[in-house]
Amino acid sequence: MNQDARTLTLAEIAERLGARLEGDGGRRVSGLATLREAEPDQVAFLANRAYLKDLPGTRAAAVLLAPGHAGTCPVARLEMDNPYLGYAELSRLFDPLAGRTPAGIHPTAVVADDVRLGAEVAIGPQAVIESGVELGDEVVIGPGCVVGADSRIGPGSRLHANVTVCHGVVIGARAILHSGCVIGGDGFGFAHDGARWHKIAQLGGVVLGDDVEVGSCSSIDRGALGDTLIGDDVKIDSQVQIAHNVQIGDHSALAGCVGIAGSTRVGRHCMLGGGVGLSGHLTIADGVQVTGMSLVTNSILEPGIYSSGTGAMDNAQWRRNAVRFKQLDDIARRLARLEKAGRSG
């Protein structure tokens, strides 16, 4: 990727990041890279001790780092207490996408007559904006997106290409929705008459707070009666499934392939690892972390780290142990008998 769309001086960067600069403030840089790969016109960063070994040999113009790591830095320094946060901000300064989309409606977009548009809205080619939709200031709608009837999208939000927002969805400010994600598809609701299924129309909607990000090809289903609720600053990775009437508290993060069944409530500041599954109708407390591919079938009422499953091993070894898993209750009973025999013997 060409990151060279813009250049900044080290002094400008220091000011934007609130970092203390040791070095030539007038030097211009045009990008960001790792310590090992940075060219002399790029800034590098050190946010993890594991990479301290790469510091002495870096060719970067400057390194963003914590004051405690300044010792072996051979080049200019941008010092701040949380250099990873500095890296995040710097990455956005060099983002070639930022500001790339000019406002305006592409002539091939289909925009209903009664759509309300804020200032500086951009609507890409082949997009469809249905009746009753409201788009806030500086919203960017990518090519091929569909925004369903009566939905509202808050200011500064960006839908990448081929996103689907169904009818009656509410999205807050500064959302980022990646390609292929679907917000507001029907929840999975059916009544059984003893022989066949009868569809339950999903009459609720989806409400996303501010600063929500949703990864590519993820699904957030609409509620059956009330709404599916995603809090502020919730970050959702790719290939995630969020069922109807789920609630996710503010600042929680869900890694790829997570699946959450209906009506489960996840607290604030939770982190779900990749592939985690939560059963329906659970309550997960604030501050809970669940490690990758764990299955949670009961509510978790205390913050902490939770896990299930078994680690990978050689298949032959695994086969021997997995067979024994089926005997585990029997093993436990036999052990208890032996213990009892030993005590009485």
Place this chain on the structure above:
Amino acid sequence: MNQDARTLTLAEIAERLGARLEGDGGRRVSGLATLREAEPDQVAFLANRAYLKDLPGTRAAAVLLAPGHAGTCPVARLEMDNPYLGYAELSRLFDPLAGRTPAGIHPTAVVADDVRLGAEVAIGPQAVIESGVELGDEVVIGPGCVVGADSRIGPGSRLHANVTVCHGVVIGARAILHSGCVIGGDGFGFAHDGARWHKIAQLGGVVLGDDVEVGSCSSIDRGALGDTLIGDDVKIDSQVQIAHNVQIGDHSALAGCVGIAGSTRVGRHCMLGGGVGLSGHLTIADGVQVTGMSLVTNSILEPGIYSSGTGAMDNAQWRRNAVRFKQLDDIARRLARLEKAGRSG
């Protein structure tokens, strides 16, 4: 969501549902809600004893319930034996989407000359209908959908926005396909020559029976030679993967994130929980239920409930136990030795 698109009298509802009304048949209602949240112009329902506690305080205009629960109902009653089924039907009566899409072909849709269209078909903006396609009466094709060459879609079916139906797919009547799903992508078939992969063209198709629903971003792959077959009244949630030549029997339901490998046959009236994985070339009997995130690697020939995996626990506790799982065969052998020593001792 605005559900107030239509109003009905309680007498009209009782007639539509076959319910026995106790109360003012002329009272008009405009929506459906839970016992706790219902406003005085809405109907509530009681389908689960867990919510019986909410019945005395409800402000609903009427409650849909079983005759046995009539005792503490403070408002009008719509009595029927299976109130959940009544709720399902009532939800559809109040569905704002029902009947919303007027027939006609949007001028931006691209429809091949030889497409055969039934009566009252609706084709949304930016949709593409390729050569040889046949759409039954009252089919609705949402914005941005692509229907590939020679596919047939039965009467009353609805494709929500951005659905892809590949070439040569057959879909029955009254299907509901949610946004982002893909019906008929290639199955995953390759021959290996010892060094590299050679693609096996997927010459089969996909056949969906009547009354099938497929959730957002789900994939149903086409067969290698014969067809992938989905029976009548099969309900498939979001983020599901169905590989080539799988067969799913009538009335089965697959929750979110299920994955089924190639050529496996699932019986009728089966229920697969969220994230369940079935290996390839298995036979699953009628009436089998598999609980969430279980892995099934052998055929299941008897109806019943099946599970695998371990429940979530505190991570520190889990680490101690998961290490022991790798020793399980050894533990079992040592236990057997102790038992033998005890008997001979």
Place this chain on the structure above:
Amino acid sequence: MNQDARTLTLAEIAERLGARLEGDGGRRVSGLATLREAEPDQVAFLANRAYLKDLPGTRAAAVLLAPGHAGTCPVARLEMDNPYLGYAELSRLFDPLAGRTPAGIHPTAVVADDVRLGAEVAIGPQAVIESGVELGDEVVIGPGCVVGADSRIGPGSRLHANVTVCHGVVIGARAILHSGCVIGGDGFGFAHDGARWHKIAQLGGVVLGDDVEVGSCSSIDRGALGDTLIGDDVKIDSQVQIAHNVQIGDHSALAGCVGIAGSTRVGRHCMLGGGVGLSGHLTIADGVQVTGMSLVTNSILEPGIYSSGTGAMDNAQWRRNAVRFKQLDDIARRLARLEKAGRSG
């Protein structure tokens, strides 16, 4: 599916496959089927001993098989050492899609002025090709696809309908991208300030080698700084998630629903079963196979087959054993105590 678009003589097939023909070389056939289902105008194949029982009764015009299986073949034979490879090639000869798409740009496609197009490129209806894109000879872009700015797609590649290739992605020759897949969505990167998340712009890209296939609704995320790298001849099934900066070695195959977390490097000739999860920052050696739905949290440095999890069983039995899993460390300690008592007793 109508496979009868073309016919070939057995002699032509023998020549294309390098097979030895025993039978009438002038006989014309128009398709391919299994031994049991083949009609007299179709070729069947025997690539797996399990189907040897179907050989004597086949009605096929000819059977593709290994010389050692010729004995009981009642019809003409196409003999070759690896008949499965022959089947693969034959399937492509009968593929009705091959050569179906005429070159040219559909009038509804939106193609930026500066796009560089090779010879015989086909761009379908409603597609969007953004500025700076380069499409090689004979590239096919399906209906509704979006190719983002500055991306390059190598000769002979095909994007099926509704594929999204984001900006700055590089795709090699002969790629096949299935509907709904997204190449180059943002990786999942955020810095935490103690209270909330700060987005890390994903400045890297995605590079796909030659002969890569990606299944429907799969996601390959762009790198944070460097690129996400997919080697030559890598085959990726549907519903797969590949996170930022992952590297996949040449000739590896990933089955459906696999998820790979950030910066993990998978070797060459690896095979990951359906639903496998790999944690981030791992190294997986060449030639590793992981069985379905296994979780890998540590690097694997030796080729071999690896597994985790437990097999499915009757739910009542499972409940008893799963409870014991939580006691497993305790069981192991108690067993050790008994052994010690036995030795000292």
